[in-house]
Amino acid sequence: MTESMTEPKTESEYRPAECHEATILLERARAEVVPVLRAAIGSMPGPLRRIGLYHFGWENADGTPATGGSGKAIRPALVLAAASALGGPAARAAALRAAAAVELVHNFTLLHDDVMDRDTTRRHRPTVWTVFGDDDAILAGDALQALALRLLAEDPHPASRAAVARLADCVVELCAGQQADTAMERRDPGEVTLEETLAMAEAKTGALLGCACALGALYAGAAAADVAALDAFGRESGLAFQLIDDVIGIWGDPRHTGKPAGADLAARKKSLPVVAALTSGTPAASELAGLYGAPHADEEDLEYIALTVERAGGRDWAQAQAADRMARVMQELARAVPDPEAAGGLLALAEFVTRRTA
């Protein structure tokens, strides 16, 4: 840790004593899933293939090979860890296509979200829409969704059909989450409730992590109750992640987060700590509402807004909520995978997800 504008409590509180296991699981998942992803992207006709190869960081825009990373592979690692926890190495091996399918869906949503949010950088490279245009980004996203569901449907595994239905259902939830997010950003801060902000975060972030774990369980032939418990495990991990990510988005160190301190406040984002603060009924809440209604602020103003969110209880609420979600994560995991040895991988990944600083 180096010095920072405000001490990132969250990072130190949640900083892992040891995340070696998660790192190994993620590396292994990447090594196994990337060839499946490349084959899927490679099966597309020329221009769509080029956009896909660029997006995943395997090619530059001109078609020359690139060495950019294709992402952390958290979702594939969750699929594989869930299959392994409930069905051992055979189930884990069988779930490889499902792991790749979940990653394709994740990347389909990134392509479309970047168009909608006008985000210009993704994994330290210009986003697809900035390089190829909106139309190509939309079409490549559409194609990735189709590739994901085709990959699962072509899988001869007995869980294939149920997995397609579940992943497609998750896509509807992801779309609803993104819809709620974009609609919420257009509304007056005073009109947004904490309940709907949490529901949005669950749909946008929790749903796919939950689905990843549920697919792993399905491929292990797990009972419906265990599939549901692993879905809840993934969802709660996702919510814990979002809460911590939102805290970092306000008080985090830009050298760790990769975005300027207070960026979420500068953009007037209705993130979870902000909505918790705005709806706290405290005097600081009224002050915050006034500050959030005013136009763009300088760095000093942003520090003051961050302080006001904190005084209105937004930071404490988010950290308590995150801790509460992590407790539920443990509960759901213990319910589905009572053997701590078998549950170790999933737990390591959940802790990795919620301790990330960038």
Add this chain to the structure above:
Amino acid sequence: MTESMTEPKTESEYRPAECHEATILLERARAEVVPVLRAAIGSMPGPLRRIGLYHFGWENADGTPATGGSGKAIRPALVLAAASALGGPAARAAALRAAAAVELVHNFTLLHDDVMDRDTTRRHRPTVWTVFGDDDAILAGDALQALALRLLAEDPHPASRAAVARLADCVVELCAGQQADTAMERRDPGEVTLEETLAMAEAKTGALLGCACALGALYAGAAAADVAALDAFGRESGLAFQLIDDVIGIWGDPRHTGKPAGADLAARKKSLPVVAALTSGTPAASELAGLYGAPHADEEDLEYIALTVERAGGRDWAQAQAADRMARVMQELARAVPDPEAAGGLLALAEFVTRRTA
């Protein structure tokens, strides 16, 4: 027929002596598929559901009931007719979800194409993006693709898994077709070949009609060769349709087509007759290239451009190609469904598709 700027030969040449059978098949398909579509749309969370209900013409933007049509249901009718031709009434009844899934995919592409093409009217109503914004139109389209594949995956029919894989594969082809179309429109008319224009039309228009017929065949438990023949039947019908649609887009009667005469020329669209004319190597081709490079033209100019396309052989080529495709349609149909009685429905629909004037 009433008087028109230029005599729409195509319409009269292809005008059906009798399309009563197709009308009955389409009405019956609509009556059966609409409840399945409404249930699928109704399963989505609030805002996405509202957008879906608006797009299909069942609700106004404010949520009040609307009486707009949800489209002709040509693709669902093809699924049901193909299942019926190869498997009789039982296969037809079993293929209902597949019929709805194909229509959902069609509507997903309409939602996204309208955003990309900035089309403001669809089925005589403002397009979704003009009413709800681009983001909501993109997200509703994404959700419709997922609903389509979920509907098929949840179908307990033994063909379900193969049908999901085939429909998802078709989506990739549709995306590639739309990608080629948008990319082609940005290119210099002189650089576009007839071969790639035909390939684009096949991917954009033929693929889903082919897939509709193939899904019907799959649900009838047909052999791979028959599934392939029905796919080819649908594809060739789609190409014939596109050729005729492009002819109507230049020489059609606006009172029948619903768009102003010469609209495709005014927009400098690289439609099939235009590309055929441009690549004909005739003196008229060079003249056309000059005319197409010039800025927007008035009505008199458009009539002259249309005449130049005709002099360069674009109209004759398109009509001969359409006739050739229709011959292949008959061949493929006879191969898969030798009994003319059983093939009647599919033939009536193919003729309806290629004889439409609006």
